[in-house]
Amino acid sequence: MTEFSKSGQTASDLRERPEGGAGESEGAQRPSEQTRADKAAAAAIRRYQGRKVLNRVSGIDACGGCGRRVLDPETGVIYARSTRGYVVTIGLVRCGRIWFCPECSGAIRRGRTEELKTGALRWLAAGGTLAVVVLTARHNRTHELARLAAAMWGAPMLDADGAPVRDRNGKPRRVPGAYQTMLTDPRFYGRPEAVSWWERKDGSFGHSVRAAEQGIRHRIGYAGMVRASEVTRSLEHGWHPHTNGLVFLGGKVNGTPAKGKVAGYFTPGGDALEEWEDWLRELWTGALAKADPEFTPSTDCYTRDCKCEGKGHGVMVKLITSADDEALIEYLTKVQDGKAPAASVRADLDAASGAAMETTRADNKSYRGQSMTPFQMLYRLHDLEVARLKPARAEGYGTAAQCRIWWAEYESAMAGRRAIEWTRGLRGHVQLTGDDSDETNKAFVFEQDKNQELTGGVILTRDAHDKVVDGDAELHMQDVIKTESYDTAADVVVDLGGRADHVRVATAEQLARVQADLYERVNAKARKRRSEQQVAEWMAKYKPAKSALAAPVEAVNLLAHIRAARHALTVQ
Numbered sequence: 001m002t003e004f005s006k007s008g009q010t011a012s013d014l015r016e017r018p019e020g021g022a023g024e025s026e027g028a029q030r031p032s033e034q035t036r037a038d039k040a041a042a043a044a045i046r047r048y049q050g051r052k053v054l055n056r057v058s059g060i061d062a063c064g065g066c067g068r069r070v071l072d073p074e075t076g077v078i079y080a081r082s083t084r085g086y087v088v089t090i091g092l093v094r095c096g097r098i099w100f101c102p103e104c105s106g107a108i109r110r111g112r113t114e115e116l117k118t119g120a121l122r123w124l125a126a127g128g129t130l131a132v133v134v135l136t137a138r139h140n141r142t143h144e145l146a147r148l149a150a151a152m153w154g155a156p157m158l159d160a161d162g163a164p165v166r167d168r169n170g171k172p173r174r175v176p177g178a179y180q181t182m183l184t185d186p187r188f189y190g191r192p193e194a195v196s197w198w199e200r201k202d203g204s205f206g207h208s209v210r211a212a213e214q215g216i217r218h219r220i221g222y223a224g225m226v227r228a229s230e231v232t233r234s235l236e237h238g239w240h241p242h243t244n245g246l247v248f249l250g251g252k253v254n255g256t257p258a259k260g261k262v263a264g265y266f267t268p269g270g271d272a273l274e275e276w277e278d279w280l281r282e283l284w285t286g287a288l289a290k291a292d293p294e295f296t297p298s299t300d301c302y303t304r305d306c307k308c309e310g311k312g313h314g315v316m317v318k319l320i321t322s323a324d325d326e327a328l329i330e331y332l333t334k335v336q337d338g339k340a341p342a343a344s345v346r347a348d349l350d351a352a353s354g355a356a357m358e359t360t361r362a363d364n365k366s367y368r369g370q371s372m373t374p375f376q377m378l379y380r381l382h383d384l385e386v387a388r389l390k391p392a393r394a395e396g397y398g399t400a401a402q403c404r405i406w407w408a409e410y411e412s413a414m415a416g417r418r419a420i421e422w423t424r425g426l427r428g429h430v431q432l433t434g435d436d437s438d439e440t441n442k443a444f445v446f447e448q449d450k451n452q453e454l455t456g457g458v459i460l461t462r463d464a465h466d467k468v469v470d471g472d473a474e475l476h477m478q479d480v481i482k483t484e485s486y487d488t489a490a491d492v493v494v495d496l497g498g499r500a501d502h503v504r505v506a507t508a509e510q511l512a513r514v515q516a517d518l519y520e521r522v523n524a525k526a527r528k529r530r531s532e533q534q535v536a537e538w539m540a541k542y543k544p545a546k547s548a549l550a551a552p553v554e555a556v557n558l559l560a561h562i563r564a565a566r567h568a569l570t571v572q
């Protein structure tokens with residue numbers, strides 16, 4: 001077991017290692033023996049199994065209902081076959097949580113990767129340069145994930161009683177992490193021109209001007225960065241949160257990266273890039289040391305031939321100047337199934353990821369050693385508790401009880417954090433709109449089903465669907481649809497104790513109509529919710545300061561008004 005945890009072992013070492021030992025998963029085949037489609041199908045089934053476990057173990061309500069709760073009881077749930085032969089399930093609530101849900105995460109990361117790929121390609125095509133930056137902290141088994149995450153990415157500011165501290169607009173304030181410190185450091189950011197005034201003894205005013213100072217960002221042409229954050233957990237070293245950043249360099253930015261415009265492009269010089277890397281390593285290390293000396297990453301390394309080149313394992317920088325970057329983008333957002341990175345950049349990626357044992361895929365890469373992604377905790381719970389495999393045959397490591405505890409810790413530490421974030425203004429520099437919001441993430445989840453052309457399928461009532469869910473028979477139902485044996489769908493439901501007349505076979509035209517109605521109703525609901533929310537926000541904003549008094553005063557006035565009106569009537 002210790003063999004797997006040797007320091008200096010790279011991710012590719014782990015990949016090449018012959019299978020065996022506790023990390024092996026049941027039914028795992030060598031990649032070369034599997035076709036891409038098979039791999040994708042196997043990964044989809046794994047994500048489904050993980051989501052089913054999530055439904056049971058999650059403390060987050062949305063995750064408890066993902067893929068289970070019915071969106072619109074009037075419509076029920078559609079199981080349909082697409083023209084491309086996929087099975088599409090329509091009409092279910094989805095959680096849209098990239099950190100927690102294997103199924104939603106797959107869809108969101110796919111969408112986010114497309115966006116990022118577009119941005120990165122446009123930047124390179126225009127003459128810009130990209131850099132991959134991997135940021136990590138030193139960690140061991142005793143460190144809580146919440147504290148590590150706070151040190152790296154910040155945390156809500158709390159007062160002595162543990163209540164959130166708010167700013168003047170009522171927005172919760174945050175304590176910056178090392179990442180936020182990095183983006184605002186004056187050495188990097190530079191200083192704007194500053195004018196100071198003073199009064200002379202004779203009452204007149206003097207002033208002095210401190211000229212604007214350029215920062216490192218000007219010299220490297222920094223226009224912004226995208227960060228994709230990840231967490232893994234190893235048996236030996238505990239939680240391992242890390243950030244994979246894609247930094248946009250070589251832009252002549254007029255104004256700030258957030259609000260300015262890119263007026264042209266240049267190739268950043270070697271000296272400037274070195275200055276940037278040195279500063280980054282010093283700042284990152286210092287910021288983590290300040291949060292907790294135990295988190296201080298190494299800044300040198302004496303492992304022979306280590307890929308960090310003696311620079312230590314807290315910060316790794318790798319420049320990208322060619323458009324041969326499909327693997328690079330994947331490296332950053334780790335999404336698609338069965339899509340191998342291009343060979344030419346594989347070496348670069350291994351170099352960038354090797355020394356710190358970075359993950360290259362958060363959601364579908366399996367660690368053969370004693371390290372696992374959080375989703376693998378869900379998969380292990382499935383293997384142990386649903387498939388009833390022997391612990392040595394199950395994916396990942398740990399007892400079921402440990403996996404539950406680790407998962408709960410992971411949920412509470414990561415809830416409310418963004419997994420993928422673009423710095424302000426960067427999307428505009430590559431002619432993209434869009435945002436990092438949860439709403440957009442959810443749109444990615446629903447879009448995948450929305451754009452499918454359907455050939456036929458069945459519609460289940462909520463009761464029938466509940467039977468399928470409770471019987472873990474979703475995959476069985478999918479097989480029925482895939483083979484177009486729609487008439488047997490009712491048998492499946494009956495076998496599970498449901499009613500045959502709660503299953504309706506539908507043609508493509510019927511499905512299209514039901515689907516259109518469903519989207520209309522769901523959209524109407526969403527519109528109503530949004531407008532109610534806006535009214536509530538408006539009310540909160542314009543509530544008079546002495547609101548407690550307002551109602552009685554108005555009531556008194558009204559009574560006086562009525563009395564006056566009555567009096568006027570009686571007088572007449």
Ligand SMILES: [Zn+2]
Nearest residue numbers: 066095101104
């Ligand atoms: Zn979900």
Ligand SMILES: [Zn+2]
Nearest residue numbers: 301306308355
């Ligand atoms: Zn090293």
